[in-house]
Amino acid sequence: MKEFGFELRVCAWAERNWPHGGRTSTAIVARQLGTRRRRWDTLVIETTDADLRGREPFGEDRLDSDLLHVARHAPASWTYYRECLPDPGYPWRYVREAIHRADDRGFVETRRDGNRIEIRRRYRYPAWAGRIVAIENKPDLDASAARRLAEQLEHDVALALADEIWVATTATDEEIEPALLEAMPVEVGILSVSNERGSWDCEPIWQPRTLDVSAPGTRILDRSAGGPRDMSAARFEYADPGWKHRKRLEIAERAYERGWRSYAATMRPDCRHFELEDPTGPFPWCAAKQREQTAAECSGSCADFEPEPPAWRSMGWPIEGGPGRATKRLLDRKRQRRR
Ligand code: SF4
Numbered sequence: 001m002k003e004f005g006f007e008l009r010v011c012a013w014a015e016r017n018w019p020h021g022g023r024t025s026t027a028i029v030a031r032q033l034g035t036r037r038r039r040w041d042t043l044v045i046e047t048t049d050a051d052l053r054g055r056e057p058f059g060e061d062r063l064d065s066d067l068l069h070v071a072r073h074a075p076a077s078w079t080y081y082r083e084c085l086p087d088p089g090y091p092w093r094y095v096r097e098a099i100h101r102a103d104d105r106g107f108v109e110t111r112r113d114g115n116r117i118e119i120r121r122r123y124r125y126p127a128w129a130g131r132i133v134a135i136e137n138k139p140d141l142d143a144s145a146a147r148r149l150a151e152q153l154e155h156d157v158a159l160a161l162a163d164e165i166w167v168a169t170t171a172t173d174e175e176i177e178p179a180l181l182e183a184m185p186v187e188v189g190i191l192s193v194s195n196e197r198g199s200w201d202c203e204p205i206w207q208p209r210t211l212d213v214s215a216p217g218t219r220i221l222d223r224s225a226g227g228p229r230d231m232s233a234a235r236f237e238y239a240d241p242g243w244k245h246r247k248r249l250e251i252a253e254r255a256y257e258r259g260w261r262s263y264a265a266t267m268r269p270d271c272r273h274f275e276l277e278d279p280t281g282p283f284p285w286c287a288a289k290q291r292e293q294t295a296a297e298c299s300g301s302c303a304d305f306e307p308e309p310p311a312w313r314s315m316g317w318p319i320e321g322g323p324g325r326a327t328k329r330l331l332d333r334k335r336q337r338r339r
Pocket residue numbers: 268271272273274275285286287288289293297298299300302303304305306
């Protein structure tokens with residue numbers, strides 16, 4: 001199976017089964033999220049139903065960094081905004097803009113006192129996002145893939161932006177899973193993914209160490225001088241805990257908005273060959289290729305692409321759209337139910 005389909009299976013499994021240790025009541029799962037420098041295949045945000053209910057009044061869309069600044073510090077009683085919000089470190093006009101957006105979203109109220117804008121919150125922003133778990137998916141973890149991945153994972157461990165890092169790889173029939181023999185950082189856990197007659201399961205075969213997300217992290221900028229396993233000549237910079245905390249919140253908010261089923265947004269569900277299969281996902285299927293297509297090949301430039309016939313849309317078209325629109329709505333509904 002290609003990496004894309006494997007990744008969707010790991011997401012579906014994590015959504016149903018995380019956490020394997022029973023540490024929390026629910027999990028928000030997202031794909032392809034992270035920072036400007038690093039994107040993880042699968043992200044699990046551990047949370048509880050009560051915390052998710054506390055997050056609900058802030059809407060389905062994410063709070064970006066400016067909105068988070070307002071949501072986290074807005075006071076319970078009317079206060080001049082410059083007296084209650086910490087200096088953002090950038091011009092205040094951007095804060096005013098964010099205050100008006102927060103007002104439009106309905107979680108902050110504003111009023112004028114002369115020239116001064118006063119604010120008060122309608123809802124307290126909850127610390128809804130618990131631990132963040134990053135999973136890297138490598139269905140075929142041969143020695144050279146493991147070498148390349150190990151270097152990336154060393155960066156992740158040094159920065160410690162996520163609480164846990166895992167690698168998910170295909171289970172084999174070997175007595176000792178080959179992934180255990182590769183030179184991975186010991187802090188990284190390994191999930192062995194099996195598919196028995198269409199039923200997917202993941203088993204932890206190496207437990208990760210919990211990383212210290214509240215301590216300063218280390219960004220490895222350049223390690224080339226010392227060779228791949230020699231850190232003595234590498235260049236570093238530190239990531240302060242405040243930056244890590246803000247980044248983690250932003251990542252959690254993006255995960256909340258997107259979930260892992262947003263793949264339909266970058267594929268062509270409006271192609272007549274696009275189908276969804278397996279209700280546990282659902283996962284995309286291409287009737288023309290008679291296999292699962294990847295997100296990259298399912299585009300307007302695909303040689304087999306054919307727009308869905310107008311007759312398919314005739315019932316509710318153009319308001320309801322055809323099967324393509326229905327696919328997006330179905331995936332959207334599943335995402336919302338999760339939240
Ligand atoms: S034919 Fe191409 S565009 Fe259409 S569903 Fe298959 S992969 Fe996607």
